[in-house]
Amino acid sequence: MKYTDQPTLARAFRSWRQEHGYRISEAARVTGIPATTIQRIEEGSFPRVKNLERIARAFHMTTAEIFTKYLDNKKDQ
Incomplete structure (x- = not known):
C-alpha cells in the first residue's frame, strides 16, 4: 500500500520512510x-x-491536504 493510501499520518509517515528506505535519522x-x-x-x-509543512513537502502535498486527509476529525462525524 502506497504511503498516501494509509489511514493515519503516523502510518503514512512510517510507510513513506520505509518506501524510500530511510532510517529515522535519514x-x-x-x-x-x-x-x-x-x-x-x-x-x-x-x-x-x-x-x-515539512511532511507535506516530503509527501508532495499541501499542508491543507495533509490536514484534511489525516487530521480532520470532522470528516468522520
Missing part, C-alpha cells in the same frame, strides 16, 4: 524534522504546524 535529514519528533509522529503524536 528521514530527519531529508525532512528537517528532528529524529525524536519523527519517532513521536510515528507513534501518533500530533505534529506542530512547521513539521506538518
Whole structure:
C-alpha cells in the first residue's frame, strides 16, 4: 500500500520512510524534522504546524491536504 493510501499520518509517515528506505535519522535529514519528533509522529503524536509543512513537502502535498486527509476529525462525524 502506497504511503498516501494509509489511514493515519503516523502510518503514512512510517510507510513513506520505509518506501524510500530511510532510517529515522535519514528521514530527519531529508525532512528537517528532528529524529525524536519523527519517532513521536510515528507513534501518533500530533505534529506542530512547521513539521506538518515539512511532511507535506516530503509527501508532495499541501499542508491543507495533509490536514484534511489525516487530521480532520470532522470528516468522520
